[in-house]
Amino acid sequence: MNEHVTNTILVVLIGVFALAGALVSGASIAYAHEMSIVLTLIAVALGYRIYLHGIRSLLHGGITAQLFATIAIFISVIAGLVLPQASATGTAEAVGYLTASAIVAFIIQAGMTIEGYIIHRTRGALEKLIKMSPTTAKVRRDGKEIEVPIDDVRVGDTVLIKPGDKIPVDGLVLSGYSTVNQATITGESIPAEKKAGDHTFAGTLNENGALELKVEKIGEDTTLAHLIQLVEEAQEKKAPIQNIADRFTTYFLPIMAVVSTSVFLASYFTLGFEIALARTVTVLLVACPCALSIAVPVAVAGTIGNASMNAIIIKGGTHIEKLKDVNFVAFDKTGTLTAGKPKVVAVKTFGKNSEADVVKYAAIAEKFSEHPLSKAVLAKAAEMRLEVADPKDFRTIPGQGIDAHYGTKHILIGRRMFDGPISKEADALSEQVESEGKTAIPVILDKELIGVVVVADTVRENSVEAIGRLRSIGVKTAMITGDNMQTAKFIAGQLGVDEYYAELLPEQKVDVVKKLRNGNVVAMVGDGVNDAPALANSDVGFAMGAAGSDVAVETADVALLGDDLTKVEYAISLSRKAFSKMKGNIVYAFIWNIIALSLAAFGILNPVLAVILAEAGCISVVVNSALLLLNKPKAFLKAP
Amino acid sequence: MNEKKVEEMTKQKGTLNTYKLDCTGCKACAADYQADNLKHAIARLNGVSSIKVDEVTGKVVVEFDDAKIILSKITQRMEKLGYHVEVAKTEEVK
Numbered sequence: 014m015n016e017h018v019t020n021t022i023l024v025v026l027i028g029v030f031a032l033a034g035a036l037v038s039g040a041s042i043a044y045a046h047e048m049s050i051v052l053t054l055i056a057v058a059l060g061y062r063i064y065l066h067g068i069r070s071l072l073h074g075g076i077t078a079q080l081f082a083t084i085a086i087f088i089s090v091i092a093g094l095v096l097p098q099a100s101a102t103g104t105a106e107a108v109g110y111l112t113a114s115a116i117v118a119f120i121i122q123a124g125m126t127i128e129g130y131i132i133h134r135t136r137g138a139l140e141k142l143i144k145m146s147p148t149t150a151k152v153r154r155d156g157k158e159i160e161v162p163i164d165d166v167r168v169g170d171t172v173l174i175k176p177g178d179k180i181p182v183d184g185l186v187l188s189g190y191s192t193v194n195q196a197t198i199t200g201e202s203i204p205a206e207k208k209a210g211d212h213t214f215a216g217t218l219n220e221n222g223a224l225e226l227k228v229e230k231i232g233e234d235t236t237l238a239h240l241i242q243l244v245e246e247a248q249e250k251k252a253p254i255q256n257i258a259d260r261f262t263t264y265f266l267p268i269m270a271v272v273s274t275s276v277f278l279a280s281y282f283t284l285g286f287e288i289a290l291a292r293t294v295t296v297l298l299v300a301c302p303c304a305l306s307i308a309v310p311v312a313v314a315g316t317i318g319n320a321s322m323n324a325i326i327i328k329g330g331t332h333i334e335k336l337k338d339v340n341f342v343a344f345d346k347t348g349t350l351t352a353g354k355p356k357v358v359a360v361k362t363f364g365k366n367s368e369a370d371v372v373k374y375a376a377i378a379e380k381f382s383e384h385p386l387s388k389a390v391l392a393k394a395a396e397m398r399l400e401v402a403d404p405k406d407f408r409t410i411p412g413q414g415i416d417a418h419y420g421t422k423h424i425l426i427g428r429r430m431f432d433g434p435i436s437k438e439a440d441a442l443s444e445q446v447e448s449e450g451k452t453a454i455p456v457i458l459d460k461e462l463i464g465v466v467v468v469a470d471t472v473r474e475n476s477v478e479a480i481g482r483l484r485s486i487g488v489k490t491a492m493i494t495g496d497n498m499q500t501a502k503f504i505a506g507q508l509g510v511d512e513y514y515a516e517l518l519p520e521q522k523v524d525v526v527k528k529l530r531n532g533n534v535v536a537m538v539g540d541g542v543n544d545a546p547a548l549a550n551s552d553v554g555f556a557m558g559a560a561g562s563d564v565a566v567e568t569a570d571v572a573l574l575g576d577d578l579t580k581v582e583y584a585i586s587l588s589r590k591a592f593s594k595m596k597g598n599i600v601y602a603f604i605w606n607i608i609a610l611s612l613a614a615f616g617i618l619n620p621v622l623a624v625i626l627a628e629a630g631c632i633s634v635v636v637n638s639a640l641l642l643l644n645k646p647k648a649f650l651k652a653p
Numbered sequence: 654m655n656e657k658k659v660e661e662m663t664k665q666k667g668t669l670n671t672y673k674l675d676c677t678g679c680k681a682c683a684a685d686y687q688a689d690n691l692k693h694a695i696a697r698l699n700g701v702s703s704i705k706v707d708e709v710t711g712k713v714v715v716e717f718d719d720a721k722i723i724l725s726k727i728t729q730r731m732e733k734l735g736y737h738v739e740v741a742k743t744e745e746v747k
Contacts, residue, residue, distance in 0.1 A: 069710070073709055139693075245690070
């Protein structure tokens with residue numbers, strides 16, 4: 014049976030028997046007193062899980078809170094059964110002690126159940142991820158479509174995905190067209206287009222088209238399964254602050270053993286046996302180190318779980334502590350802050366030529382060129398739905414341009430292909446765009462300049478937002494690039510980064526990171542593959558767009574599964590919040606214990622109040638930590 | 654819970670002794686918490702039919718179908734989760 018259900022049933026049973034015992038003792042029926050004792054004893058006995066845990070851990074060489082509770086309850090029961098003969102108050106006292114022990118068992122069992130349940134819930138994020146994966150798949154075998162359990166799907170099978178289906182495997186699209194919502198993996202809410210040759214992830218949601226997939230990865234090999242495993246492992250990795258709590262808990266219980274013995278002896282010689290007994294029992298029950306030992310692990314699990322729901326994988330408690338101190342974030346430029354693919358950003362026309370003419374002739378000349386700039390021009394032509402004919406012949410002159418013929422027309426692409434000044438306006442334009450780090454491509458048709466195509470790598474949509482958010486939480490930013498100074502300066506200005514470093518070789522990027530670390534805690538953000546050395550040399554290495562790249566996910570301290578750079582700020586803010594909770598919880602638990610203990614030692618608490626206090630302290634700490642799971646990213650900043 | 658076809662499968666039972674590498678020796682509620690995490694992570698593996706974790710002694714009893722998973726893969730996963738694992742015994746379940 015489910016652990017939580019068993020625990021809950023026990024709580025209810027203990028409560029019912031304890032209550033029955035109390036009610037019967039006051040009833041005017043035969044053997045009321047004896048029946049009451051039996052019922053109460055049954056209630057106490059139903060707390061067996063506490064005693065078993067306590068006794069077994071003692072046999073195993075450990076002292077636990079459950080052991081203390083066991084001793085306290087045992088003493089109370091014996092006192093309840095034995096004391097009345099000697100006591101002046103008689104039977105009432107007997108039921109008093111017994112009832113108290115039943116109530117104590119009830120509260121501890123209830124506390125254990127509630128804590129267990131909350132802790133279980135901190136895994137909620139993970140359970141959600143796991144449920145993303147369908148348990149069956151529609152497979153085509155021997156020309157027939159059959160639905161089979163996911164365990165029976167093999168790599169190489171053909172899987173059919175209907176509109177609205179969850180995709181069960183990592184696969185290669187063989188045919189069909191659809192859009193797929195990949196938010197579970199990449200955090201990207203805009204659906205991705207899928208056509209033949211594209212890859213899909215298990216656990217993502219197919220929207221309105223049908224797809225036929227060749228199975229590439231199944232079960233535990235899928236990207237989703239890897240991510241789940243990473244999160245599981247990360248949640249097990251302790252935060253260093255835990256060591257403080259652990260050191261304290263290691264001494265806590267032995268010290269409590271000494272304290273309770275001292276309290277007993279001191280009270281025995283001054284106030285007599287019965288009061289000494291009551292106080293000792295109270296001290297034993299108030300000693301609850303749970304709040305200390307559990308506060309940090311639950312906070313770590315809550316933080317990592319929350320991050321994973323936001324497509325961020327933080328690889329352990331250590332990184333949470335590092336992240337909270339980050340005051341400088343260095344970004345790689347190409348492919349991180351920028352899209353990394355040149356795009357046509359402007360088309361300037363001359364004479365009577367239209368934009369379409371300029372792009373069309375440029376595209377014809379560049380149709381068979383593999384140059385990234387040519388690809389940008391062709392992409393623009395496709396976007397404008399222009400028909401691009403084949404050139405009759407073409408010749409690429411490296412570093413200069415293209416010379417091509419189309420029909421009777423002669424096309425030249427590139428400034429250097431043309432002798433002498435083309436036009437003053439064109440030269441001025443070229444100079445200006447180049448100062449912005451862009452590339453101007455003049456298009457010359459039959460010796461006449463018809464236009465200039467301007468190509469540039471574009472800043473990602475949310476890069477400016479990402480930088481702005483970091484500034485708003487007091488974090489400085491830098492851009493690091495191998496690109497030339499001019500381009501770097503222009504893009505840095507566009508983004509509003511505090512510093513930029515250009516014309517760097519990969520190993521020089523490492524030097525810059527090291528220099529920045531002088532007096533700063535530096536996070537480095539890159540793609541996790543090309544800039545792996547810089548990432549490794551930073552305090553916290555972020556890999557972005559990491560979904561699907563095992564290398565990036567493995568090497569980074571924090572993996573951003575999608576391309577959303579605003580997640581950098583979220584990861585830092587979340588860690589700051591998490592750490593202050595961890596610290597707060599430890600301090601709170603410490604003070605709570607000291608106060609409760611003092612009250613118990615001086616007889617201000619009775620056993621029932623003591624155990625309520627102890628459990629309340631513990632549960633509030635666990636709840637406080639678990640609440641991290643519900644943290645949400647801030648709304649977007651307003652445009653400046 | 655997770656009933657699978659039983660034909661042509663040999664069920665194996667492995668008893669493992671584990672302890673958490675980074676545990677400083679505190680044996681309070683944190684142990685229950687870790688046991689719960691371990692249980693979930695292993696139970697999810699394809700081919701594992703049941704797992705019992707004793708949070709006090711660190712003894713783990715895992716039942717699995719050896720046509721689908723081998724014991725070393727299970728222990729590997731535990732090690733990745735930060736446990737030191739020793740195989741105490743393995744037996745076939747009728």
